Amino acid sequence: MKNIDLSVVKNTIRVRPNDSYKGTYGKVGLIGGNTNFGGAIIMATEAALNSGAGLITTLTDPVNLTSLHDHAPEAMFANYNDDSELEKLIPTFNVIVIGPGLGTNKNSLKIISKVFKLVNNKQILVIDSSAITMINQYDLTLPDNQIIFTPHQMEWQRLSGIKISDQNEDNNMKVVNKLDSIVVLKSHHTEIYNKEKVFKNPGGTPAQATGGMGDTLAGMIGGFVAQFSNEYNAVLSAVFLHSAIADELAKNQYVVLPTHIIQRIPEFMKKYEKKG
Numbered sequence: 528m529k530n531i532d533l534s535v536v537k538n539t540i541r542v543r544p545n546d547s548y549k550g551t552y553g554k555v556g557l558i559g560g561n562t563n564f565g566g567a568i569i570m571a572t573e574a575a576l577n578s579g580a581g582l583i584t585t586l587t588d589p590v591n592l593t594s595l596h597d598h599a600p601e602a603m604f605a606n607y608n609d610d611s612e613l614e615k616l617i618p619t620f621n622v623i624v625i626g627p628g629l630g631t632n633k634n635s636l637k638i639i640s641k642v643f644k645l646v647n648n649k650q651i652l653v654i655d656s657s658a659i660t661m662i663n664q665y666d667l668t669l670p671d672n673q674i675i676f677t678p679h680q681m682e683w684q685r686l687s688g689i690k691i692s693d694q695n696e697d698n699n700m701k702v703v704n705k706l707d708s709i710v711v712l713k714s715h716h717t718e719i720y721n722k723e724k725v726f727k728n729p730g731g732t733p734a735q736a737t738g739g740m741g742d743t744l745a746g747m748i749g750g751f752v753a754q755f756s757n758e759y760n761a762v763l764s765a766v767f768l769h770s771a772i773a774d775e776l777a778k779n780q781y782v783v784l785p786t787h788i789i790q791r792i793p794e795f796m797k798k799y800e801k802k803g
């Protein structure tokens with residue numbers, strides 16, 4: 528299995544055209560954050576914003592509104608329990624990130640089912656955390672979209688049926704082929720699959736083993752695929768940068784928090800934007 532190479536990142540992050548505007552950089556909807564896990568969708572939102580997505584709407588429980596706007600006033604808000612809001616907004620997004628902090632109860636199921644019904648097949652879906660767990664738990668039918676799954680090993684076990692101890696390239700690839708999707712299998716060395724290939728992330732540190740680290744990555748991936756045309760390379764670049772920032776910070780920090788990484792994304796993207 529090949530390692531992700533910095534050249535992919537450098538060829539993916541383009542210099543912004545002078546005549547571009549917010550609409551050039553994609554409309555991202557992030558769905559999640561129940562009454563217990565508001566922080567998850569707020570971190571995903573901040574990560575997508577700092578990755579450069581043009582317009583962001585966070586669909587979450589209203590209890591999170593004040594905190595969301597305190598952290599990310601750039602993001603718009605909608606109540607994910609309001610069906611008419613979902614019906615109005617879901618068709619307007621280029622990319623939808625669903626799952627961070629969504630939970631797995633009956634209300635979470637109602638929301639994911641509604642979203643899966645409302646999406647159109649031009650939209651890219653990033654399916655993370657609770658949303659992955661619910662696919663197996665409630666036997667959900669996946670919509671006919673380009674899907675990027677971002678499971679950790681236990682979530683991959685639930686989605687694929689492959690036990691963590693049996694998760695290897697051959698076994699994983701068989702399921703990825705059936706899913707016909709991109710799968711970001713997160714661990715201390717994250718692997719990124721599509722039907723044709725798999726790359727391993729060479730970076731990452733135990734300093735980043737903190738709740739919210741994957742929620743942050745899901746937001747970054749949403750922001751990257753909203754802007755950069757080759758989806759697989761955009762995903763590779765987001766995964767690489769997420770841990771490259773952590774590795775850099777870990778030189779001087781015992782722990783690296785998701786919010787530390789989020790603050791450094793624009794600086795690292797500038798460092799690696801495509802020159803010439």
Ligand SMILES: NC(=O)C1=CN([C@@H]2O[C@H](COP(=O)(O)OP(=O)(O)OC[C@H]3O[C@@H](n4cnc5c(N)ncnc54)[C@H](O)[C@@H]3O)[C@@H](O)[C@H]2O)[C@@H](O)CC1
Nearest residue numbers: 564565566567627628629630656657679680681714738739
């Ligand atoms: N601040 C917040 O609001 C946070 C909310 N979170 C949300 O909490 C919900 C539950 O997600 P969790 O992932 O905590 O719970 P899960 O129950 O989905 O997964 C955790 C279980 O998986 C096992 N596991 C095995 N290999 C693992 C690996 N490589 N990485 C992680 N776990 C592994 C763990 O031992 C544990 O039993 C999600 O909606 C998530 O988005 C978490 O992300 C934590 C932070």
Ligand SMILES: Nc1ncnc2c1ncn2[C@@H]1O[C@H](COP(=O)(O)OP(=O)(O)O)[C@@H](O)[C@H]1O
Nearest residue numbers: 679713714715731732733736738739740741742
């Ligand atoms: N020891 C480690 N080395 C490298 N990366 C790690 C390590 N532990 C966790 N990570 C990274 O942190 C993230 C954890 O994702 P996840 O478990 O979904 O977090 P959460 O759901 O709490 O946001 C993944 O990107 C994973 O690669």
Ligand SMILES: [Mg+2]
Nearest residue numbers: 656679741742
């Ligand atoms: Mg997670």
